[in-house]
Amino acid sequence: EASQGGQEEEVDLEERLHELDLRSDSDIPDVPPPTDSTPEILKRALSGLSARWKNWWIRGILSLAMISGFFLIIYLGSFMLMLLVLSIQVKCYHEIITIGYRVYHSYDLPWFRSLSWYFLLCVNYFFYGETVADYFATFVQRREQLQFLIRYHRFISFALYLTGFCMFVLSLVKKHYRLQFYMFAWTHVTLLITVTQSHLVIQNLFEGMIWFLVPISSVICNDITAYIFGFFFGRTPLIKLSPKKTWEGFIGGFFSTVVFGFIFSYFLAQHQYFVCPVEYNSETNRFVTECEPSELFQMKKYSVPPLLQAVLGWETVDMYPFQMHSFALSTFASLIGPFGGFFASGFKRAFKIKDFADTIPGHGGIMDRFDCQYLMATFVHVYITSFIRGPNPSKLLKQLLILQPEQQLSVYKTLKSHLVEKGILQPSLKG
Amino acid sequence: MLINQPQGICNCAWETGSLLCLYLFLFVLQESESENKLDGETASDSESKSEFGGSSPVPTSDDTPEVLNRALSNLSSRWKNWWVRGILTLAMITFFFIIIYLGPMVLMTIVMCVQIKCFHEIITIGYNVYHSYDLPWFRTLSWYFLLCVNYFFYGETVTDYFFTLVQREEPLRILSKYHRFISFALYLTGFCMFVLSLVKKHYRLQFYMFGWTHVTLLIVVTQSHLIIHNLFEGMIWFIVPISCVICNDIMAYMFGFFFGRTPLIKLSPKKTWEGFIGGFFSTVLFGLLLSYVMSGYRCFTCPVEFNNDTNSFTVDCEPSELFQLQEYNIPVVLQSVVGWKTVRMYPFQIHSIALSTFASLIGPFGGFFASGFKRAFKIKDFANTIPGHGGIMDRFDCQYLMATFVNVYIASFIRGPNPSKLIQQFLTLRPDQQLHIFNTLKAHLVDRGILGSLEDA
Numbered sequence: 110e111a112s113q114g115g116q117e118e119e120v121d122l123e124e125r126l127h128e129l130d131l132r133s134d135s136d137i138p139d140v141p142p143p144t145d146s147t148p149e150i151l152k153r154a155l156s157g158l159s160a161r162w163k164n165w166w167i168r169g170i171l172s173l174a175m176i177s178g179f180f181l182i183i184y185l186g187s188f189m190l191m192l193l194v195l196s197i198q199v200k201c202y203h204e205i206i207t208i209g210y211r212v213y214h215s216y217d218l219p220w221f222r223s224l225s226w227y228f229l230l231c232v233n234y235f236f237y238g239e240t241v242a243d244y245f246a247t248f249v250q251r252r253e254q255l256q257f258l259i260r261y262h263r264f265i266s267f268a269l270y271l272t273g274f275c276m277f278v279l280s281l282v283k284k285h286y287r288l289q290f291y292m293f294a295w296t297h298v299t300l301l302i303t304v305t306q307s308h309l310v311i312q313n314l315f316e317g318m319i320w321f322l323v324p325i326s327s328v329i330c331n332d333i334t335a336y337i338f339g340f341f342f343g344r345t346p347l348i349k350l351s352p353k354k355t356w357e358g359f360i361g362g363f364f365s366t367v368v369f370g371f372i373f374s375y376f377l378a379q380h381q382y383f384v385c386p387v388e389y390n391s392e393t394n395r396f397v398t399e400c401e402p403s404e405l406f407q408m409k410k411y412s413v414p415p416l417l418q419a420v421l422g423w424e425t426v427d428m429y430p431f432q433m434h435s436f437a438l439s440t441f442a443s444l445i446g447p448f449g450g451f452f453a454s455g456f457k458r459a460f461k462i463k464d465f466a467d468t469i470p471g472h473g474g475i476m477d478r479f480d481c482q483y484l485m486a487t488f489v490h491v492y493i494t495s496f497i498r499g500p501n502p503s504k505l506l507k508q509l510l511i512l513q514p515e516q517q518l519s520v521y522k523t524l525k526s527h528l529v530e531k532g533i534l535q536p537s538l539k540g
Numbered sequence: 541m542l543i544n545q546p547q548g549i550c551n552c553a554w555e556t557g558s559l560l561c562l563y564l565f566l567f568v569l570q571e572s573e574s575e576n577k578l579d580g581e582t583a584s585d586s587e588s589k590s591e592f593g594g595s596s597p598v599p600t601s602d603d604t605p606e607v608l609n610r611a612l613s614n615l616s617s618r619w620k621n622w623w624v625r626g627i628l629t630l631a632m633i634t635f636f637f638i639i640i641y642l643g644p645m646v647l648m649t650i651v652m653c654v655q656i657k658c659f660h661e662i663i664t665i666g667y668n669v670y671h672s673y674d675l676p677w678f679r680t681l682s683w684y685f686l687l688c689v690n691y692f693f694y695g696e697t698v699t700d701y702f703f704t705l706v707q708r709e710e711p712l713r714i715l716s717k718y719h720r721f722i723s724f725a726l727y728l729t730g731f732c733m734f735v736l737s738l739v740k741k742h743y744r745l746q747f748y749m750f751g752w753t754h755v756t757l758l759i760v761v762t763q764s765h766l767i768i769h770n771l772f773e774g775m776i777w778f779i780v781p782i783s784c785v786i787c788n789d790i791m792a793y794m795f796g797f798f799f800g801r802t803p804l805i806k807l808s809p810k811k812t813w814e815g816f817i818g819g820f821f822s823t824v825l826f827g828l829l830l831s832y833v834m835s836g837y838r839c840f841t842c843p844v845e846f847n848n849d850t851n852s853f854t855v856d857c858e859p860s861e862l863f864q865l866q867e868y869n870i871p872v873v874l875q876s877v878v879g880w881k882t883v884r885m886y887p888f889q890i891h892s893i894a895l896s897t898f899a900s901l902i903g904p905f906g907g908f909f910a911s912g913f914k915r916a917f918k919i920k921d922f923a924n925t926i927p928g929h930g931g932i933m934d935r936f937d938c939q940y941l942m943a944t945f946v947n948v949y950i951a952s953f954i955r956g957p958n959p960s961k962l963i964q965q966f967l968t969l970r971p972d973q974q975l976h977i978f979n980t981l982k983a984h985l986v987d988r989g990i991l992g993s994l995e996d997a
Contacts (some may be wrong), residue, residue, distance in 0.1 A: 231815055262950050264953075275902065348736075357665055459744040488728075491721050495718050505969070506981070509981055514988065527684060533974060
């Protein structure tokens with residue numbers, strides 16, 4: 110059915126795809142060296158130094174800038190942090206998608222850029238809608254239009270996603286089927302990685318800023334201390350994938366991170382600002398972090414195991430229970446976090462890129478900074494839901510209020526009998 | 541666990557029989573459609589040969605059992621094809637009905653088997669595309685990830701529906717309490733194994749297969765679990781959507797065959813607008829009729845419950861409002877046409893219109909997606925599991941989005957949250973939180989007048 114000319118073009122495309130010889134990695138075109146986006150002012154200030162020191166200075170200055178920016182945002186509060194997380198997510202997504210375009214030479218595919226951004230929007234809408242509904246329950250109850258959006262939220266999100274799916278199917282062009290399917294899959298895997306992680310980060314944040322700060326700092330600390338230990342003591346290579354990592358660095362990093370986690374949690378656990386769940390106060394229309402600190406953040410006496418008693422010389426020690434949990438978090442950050450880094454290294458080697466992008470001069474892209482955080486957010490979230498808190502009471506309440514009246518009544522009776530049985534509720538007197 | 545059938549579950553015997561005949565008719569017709577699809581694909585087969593350097597990716601060997609071959613050896617090959625298809629269709633349908641008769645547990649098992657087979661088919665295509673049979677570890681890892689994700693989903697389902705059973709057995713209780721953590725730990729193990737298995741020359745292939753596995757899991761496993769959720773809501777929510785999609789396939793083909801003129805989409809040149817629209821109206825009608833027939837039987841409309849005392853599944857309940865006949869006023873416009881002033885219908889039939897509409901309008905996009913996929917990777921069928929029919933995925937491609945839609949529809953419009961699940965969550969809260977919720981609920985009930993002065997009832 111295809112004409113001769115059509116068949117020739119088809120064959121040409123096949124040859125082009127053959128160029129992407131999938132059997133070896135040797136064909137990806139080299140990425141053009143990243144353009145130097147260092148601001149002019151820095152360049153002039155450092156023009157006197159040699160190139161190697163200049164690199165170190167640039168990295169140092171920008172690290173300092175990033176850290177200060179981070180502290181500023183913490184000071185500004187949870188809402189700003191949420192926005193920051195959202196912008197980072199969008200940027201990471203953009204970086205990974207751009208890599209996909211380059212790998213598949215698919216800049217010219219019809220519709221694809223719009224569709225990728227559209228899917229990002231849909232998935233974010235779905236996740237933010239679920240979060241917003243839970244945490245802003247009182248705010249939402251007051252406004253009619255929001256009520257409608259919340260009640261049918263899943264349906265609306267699904268409808269939006271379907272529209273994107275149908276647009277994708279309609280946009281399939283005869284010669285480019287495979288490329289289009291690849292980009293479709295690439296988009297979905299990227300969404301799975303970046304968007305879910307960022308939403309788990311935000312849910313951790315709402316649990317209390319300490320659950321956001323301690324994990325992220327542990328990962329950063331592990332990066333840095335593993336490097337330092339590797340620099341001074343490193344001898345045995347750790348993994349072929351990253352030849353610079355060493356076992357000494359790994360183990361040294363592990364112990365330092367655990368100690369750092371202990372000390373850092375000790376300081377943070379004392380302030381309500383970090384420890385309290387973020388709540389939305391509907392009267393003042395603001396986020397408040399004020400509460401009675403939970404048991405986790407109240408000092409307790411722990412007996413030191415006899416083994417350590419001899420070393421430390423104390424019999425008991427005053428600690429926050431949270432510090433025990435920080436031990437688990439630091440362990441994960443040191444042992445499993447690096448696998449996220451190896452994954453990203455493997456990815457960069459697979460696609461022959463040096464950095465994900467060149468957003469931050471001297472540091473590479475945003476993804477480069479966040480690759481080790483990759484699994485941490487999920488772990489913290491799973492940890493919290495399994496070991497720390499039960500279900501969210503306000504969400505439970507919201508669901509109870511949606512039930513049918515007969516169901517509500519039967520639930521009420523069950524709850525009442527349960528509470529009376531446990532002695533939490535005294536049997537009430539009539540009147 | 542025994543599977544007890546309460547009295548009267550399939551007194552629906554002759555209805556089952558007539559449904560069987562109907563399905564037989566529909567399936568046989570569906571096969572004639574895909575036979576024509578086969579003819580249209582031969583042009584691309586020759587290109588696929590050059591693409592893969594002379595070796596065709598999925599050789600279509602003749603899987604027909606010997607017995608059938610001999611029995612039909614004297615017929616001409618065209619008729620033989622029809623007979624083979626007919627017999628296998630009959631076998632599939634009979635099988636389908638036996639499964640329905642045996643009950644929800646077996647249906648769940650069947651859904652799981654279909655899911656595993658679909659996963660296997662798509663992963664095999666990935667291996668073929670990337671010539672990656674020799675990648676270290678990869679087969680094991682793909683199956684391992686499938687196991688993890690299934691464990692996670694089944695664990696969540698089991699915890700919801702088998703709540704009391706789980707609470708009684710100590711090991712199950714621990715597994716369910718820390719379920720998410722355990723699933724995550726299992727997944728992480730797989731992830732770390734993947735990272736450790738990266739081999740210098742094959743990074744890209746390995747990442748591709750990793751991505752391919754995850755997308756396949758996303759498609760196949762989530763759909764199958766949504767189907768099971770729908771099933772637990774009531775067998776009617778499982779049967780009606782699937783039948784609507786099948787009916788739409790067939791009706792669209794028939795209308796296209798008789799009246800088809802304007803092509804619908806470049807991707808599938810055989811589809812026509814006439815078929816599309818005709819299929820839409822027929823499917824809506826079919827949905828209305830099928831729901832009418834099925835709503836009368838408790839075995840189809842009741843949610844599947846697990847009875848703790850008898851340790852079995854029961855499908856017995858007071859039919860909800862959805863399944864009780866109501867009088868509807870016919871809009872004036874239709875009164876003159878139909879001649880009645882009011883009509884007695886089940887409210888469920890109104891919902892079936894929504895389901896049929898989705899099946900006719902959006903369902904085909906799932907089919908186009910699968911066609912595009914097959915053209916993109918130059919394969920004729922997903923696999924050749926079923927002789928004459930192609931692979932399992934070929935049968936289920938249009939169902940792809942339907943399960944998700946039904947699940948979202950049920951969650952949004954039909955039922956609210958599950959009360960027993962809420963109670964279960966309530967019991968894990970702290971006492972002060974429990975008290976707070978109790979008091980708020982009480983205030984709400986008093987407010988609405990549901991709870992009057994019966995405060996200590």
